[in-house]
Amino acid sequence: MLELRDISVTLGNFSLKSINITVEKGDYFILLGVSGAGKSMVLETIAGLLSPGKGSIFLEGRDITYEKIQKRSIGLVFQDHAVFPHMTVKENIAYSLYGMHKSPSEKKNKILKIAEQISISSLLSRKPSTLSGGELQRVALARTLIQEPKVLLLDEPLVSMDTQLRSELRGLLRRLNRNGQTIVHVTHDYEEALSLGGKIAVINNGEILQTGSPMEVFQQPKSEFVAHFTGAKNFFRVKTSKDADHSNAIVNDKISIWIPGEPDENSGYVIIRAEDIILSRQRIDSSAVNNFEGTVKDIIPSRTGVEVLIDIGILIHAIITRESMNHLEIAEGNLIWISLKASAIRFIPA
Amino acid sequence: MNKFQPIQLVFILLGALILLFIISPLLGMFLATSPVSLFETAKETEVQQSIWLTLWTSMLATIVFAFAAIPLSYLMARKTFPLKKLIMGIIDLPVVIPHSAAGIAILGFVSRNSVLGKIGSFIGLDFVGKPAGIAVAMAFVSIPYLINAARDGFSGVSVRFENAALSLGASPSRVFFTVSLPLAWRNIVSGLILMFARGMSEFGAIIVVAYHPMVTPVLIYERFGAFGLKYARPVSVLFISISLAVFIILRFLSREKESPVLFQKDKDNK
Known part of the structure; x- marks a missing residue:
C-alpha cells in the first residue's frame, strides 16, 4: 500500500541510504532506531x-x-505536536477542513465526532497553552x-x-x-515497538x-547492532494467565513463568x-519464584564471561563468569537448575 | 543565596546616570513650558496641520511599505540564498548613513527629472515638496526597523508549525496568512510601531525633499531658527506628548490582540 523504493535523501552531512x-493497508509499522538514526527524516520524506x-x-x-504535500493523503503528527498556539483546539482540528465541500453543520459534526473518538470533547474551546503534553498529543492526533x-x-x-498517559495513548493508537x-x-523505545508494532524496521545511521x-x-537479529539495540537474548511471545495470588506468562503453551503485577x-x-539468571547444580531455596531444570546445550564465550544456552523446554540464555562456570563444572549435556526472580522479568503487553 | 555585590551598586549607579541623561532634558523642557503657552500653541492652525501631516504621512509610509517589507522579512527569515548577508547589509544602510545625505539621494530619485518622478507626474503624483515625498523620505529611513523586527518574528516561529499546516492540506499562501503571520504578529506590530515612530521623528531627509508642507520636526527647527528656544519649546512638548499618546494607544491595541504564543524551537531534524 505504502512503498518506499530505494529512497535516498541528504540533509546537511546526514543521508538516508537506499530505504x-x-x-x-492496516499495518502498524514501527521504525525503531536510536536518536539521530534518521527516523524522522524517513517520516518527513513520506509526508x-x-x-x-x-x-x-x-x-x-x-x-x-x-x-505536493497537500495532495498526498498522508497525515503527520510531529514529535512536539506543533499544535497551533494562536488557535483554540477546535480551530486546530478544523484547520484541514477549510476548502472542503462540506456544509458548516457537516464540518461541526465531523469535529465533534473526532473529538469524542479521541476523548477531547471537553477541550474544544481551550487554547493549547492551557493543555498538558498528553492533551496536546491528542489534539495533534485529532487534527490529523x-x-x-x-x-x-507518528x-x-x-x-x-x-x-x-503512555498506557492510555497506546490503547488509543x-x-x-x-x-x-x-x-x-x-x-527509539523497543518496548513501545513491541507493544504496538505488527512489523518493525530497525534503522541506524x-x-x-x-x-x-x-x-x-528480536529473536533473530541480523546484525550486531540490531542484537545490541534490541538487547534481548531471552525474548518470548507469551499468553498470560492468573492464579489466585500471582500472574503467569505461558511460553509456547508449555512453560509457565511467574511474572510481576497484573497485566492489562x-x-x-x-x-x-x-x-539476571542464576545457575545452580541443585534446586536452591531462595526468593526466586521461577526454578527450572534444563540441559546445557551450548557454551559460548562472551565479552563479560560465558553465555550458557539451556534447554528448559524453551531455550534460555544465561551469562555467567568463567569462574562460576568452572566452579559449577558446567559442560554441554549436563543438567542444571536455573532460577529467576519475578522482578527480573519484563512483561510488555501487546 | 543572593549576596549583594559591590559591582551591582556600580551598575545601578551607572544605569541611573543614563536614565537621568534621557529624562533630564525632556523633563526640563516640559517644566520650562507654561501651560498657557502650550495651550496657545495647540490652538495654532499651522501647528495642528503640521502635527496631523506628520502623523498621517508616517502612518501612510508605514502601511504602504509594510506590504512589501513583511514578505521580504519572511524571505530573509526562512530562505538561504547567495548574497543574503549583502542584502541584510543593504536593508540596514538607511540606519547608518547620514539622513541629510539620504534626503539628497531620495531627492534625486523622486525629482521630476527622474524615472519615478516622471511616472508619478504622469499619474498626477508629485513627490518634491509634497506629502508623498515626505512619506517616501520617512519610509526610507525607517523601513529597516520594520524589516528587522518582522524578520526576528518569523525566525522565532518554528518551521514545524508551517510544516504541520502544509501536511494538513494548506497551500503555502494559506500557511503564511494563517500560521506564520499570526505567530510573528507581535514582532511585526513592534516593527510597525517602531517604523511609524521613526518616520514621525525624521528631520534630516525630509527637510531636503520637502521643506514645505512642514512636518513638525521641520516646524520645530524653523521656529527655533526664527524665534529661538522659547518658541520652539511648546511645539516640541506638544509633539512629544501627542507622539507618546499615540504609541501608548497603539501598544495597548496591539497587546489586546496578542495571544500567548509558544515559539517552539526546531528539534533535530533527523
Missing part, C-alpha cells in the same frame, strides 16, 4: 516535507514521490485524523509522557489501528538494518536479561 519499506534525491514513494500504486489520511505518520508520539488505520510510528515481525527482529492484556512479550 526500502513496504507498509500494507513530502523532504524531497528524495533518489528513489520513489508509492501510495496505493500511485507514485507520490514528487506529489480528521483529514482521514490513508497513512498516519513521530515519537509517546516520548516524555508519564506511564499512565491500538484502537485506531484495529479500526483499520494504517500507521507508521517512529520510536540512515540505513534500514532489518525488517520483520517483532519476533523475527492477555498476551504480550516477556524479556529476561541473560545476566
Whole structure:
C-alpha cells in the first residue's frame, strides 16, 4: 500500500541510504532506531516535507514521490505536536477542513465526532497553552485524523509522557489501528515497538538494518547492532494467565513463568536479561519464584564471561563468569537448575 | 543565596546616570513650558496641520511599505540564498548613513527629472515638496526597523508549525496568512510601531525633499531658527506628548490582540 523504493535523501552531512519499506493497508509499522538514526527524516520524506534525491514513494500504486504535500493523503503528527498556539483546539482540528465541500453543520459534526473518538470533547474551546503534553498529543492526533489520511505518520508520539498517559495513548493508537488505520510510528523505545508494532524496521545511521515481525527482529537479529539495540537474548511471545495470588506468562503453551503485577492484556512479550539468571547444580531455596531444570546445550564465550544456552523446554540464555562456570563444572549435556526472580522479568503487553 | 555585590551598586549607579541623561532634558523642557503657552500653541492652525501631516504621512509610509517589507522579512527569515548577508547589509544602510545625505539621494530619485518622478507626474503624483515625498523620505529611513523586527518574528516561529499546516492540506499562501503571520504578529506590530515612530521623528531627509508642507520636526527647527528656544519649546512638548499618546494607544491595541504564543524551537531534524 505504502512503498518506499530505494529512497535516498541528504540533509546537511546526514543521508538516508537506499530505504526500502513496504507498509500494507492496516499495518502498524514501527521504525525503531536510536536518536539521530534518521527516523524522522524517513517520516518527513513520506509526508513530502523532504524531497528524495533518489528513489520513489508509492501510495496505493500511485507514485507520490514528487506529489505536493497537500495532495498526498498522508497525515503527520510531529514529535512536539506543533499544535497551533494562536488557535483554540477546535480551530486546530478544523484547520484541514477549510476548502472542503462540506456544509458548516457537516464540518461541526465531523469535529465533534473526532473529538469524542479521541476523548477531547471537553477541550474544544481551550487554547493549547492551557493543555498538558498528553492533551496536546491528542489534539495533534485529532487534527490529523480528521483529514482521514490513508497513512498516519507518528513521530515519537509517546516520548516524555508519564506511564499512565503512555498506557492510555497506546490503547488509543491500538484502537485506531484495529479500526483499520494504517500507521507508521517512529520510536527509539523497543518496548513501545513491541507493544504496538505488527512489523518493525530497525534503522541506524540512515540505513534500514532489518525488517520483520517483532519476533523475527528480536529473536533473530541480523546484525550486531540490531542484537545490541534490541538487547534481548531471552525474548518470548507469551499468553498470560492468573492464579489466585500471582500472574503467569505461558511460553509456547508449555512453560509457565511467574511474572510481576497484573497485566492489562492477555498476551504480550516477556524479556529476561541473560545476566539476571542464576545457575545452580541443585534446586536452591531462595526468593526466586521461577526454578527450572534444563540441559546445557551450548557454551559460548562472551565479552563479560560465558553465555550458557539451556534447554528448559524453551531455550534460555544465561551469562555467567568463567569462574562460576568452572566452579559449577558446567559442560554441554549436563543438567542444571536455573532460577529467576519475578522482578527480573519484563512483561510488555501487546 | 543572593549576596549583594559591590559591582551591582556600580551598575545601578551607572544605569541611573543614563536614565537621568534621557529624562533630564525632556523633563526640563516640559517644566520650562507654561501651560498657557502650550495651550496657545495647540490652538495654532499651522501647528495642528503640521502635527496631523506628520502623523498621517508616517502612518501612510508605514502601511504602504509594510506590504512589501513583511514578505521580504519572511524571505530573509526562512530562505538561504547567495548574497543574503549583502542584502541584510543593504536593508540596514538607511540606519547608518547620514539622513541629510539620504534626503539628497531620495531627492534625486523622486525629482521630476527622474524615472519615478516622471511616472508619478504622469499619474498626477508629485513627490518634491509634497506629502508623498515626505512619506517616501520617512519610509526610507525607517523601513529597516520594520524589516528587522518582522524578520526576528518569523525566525522565532518554528518551521514545524508551517510544516504541520502544509501536511494538513494548506497551500503555502494559506500557511503564511494563517500560521506564520499570526505567530510573528507581535514582532511585526513592534516593527510597525517602531517604523511609524521613526518616520514621525525624521528631520534630516525630509527637510531636503520637502521643506514645505512642514512636518513638525521641520516646524520645530524653523521656529527655533526664527524665534529661538522659547518658541520652539511648546511645539516640541506638544509633539512629544501627542507622539507618546499615540504609541501608548497603539501598544495597548496591539497587546489586546496578542495571544500567548509558544515559539517552539526546531528539534533535530533527523
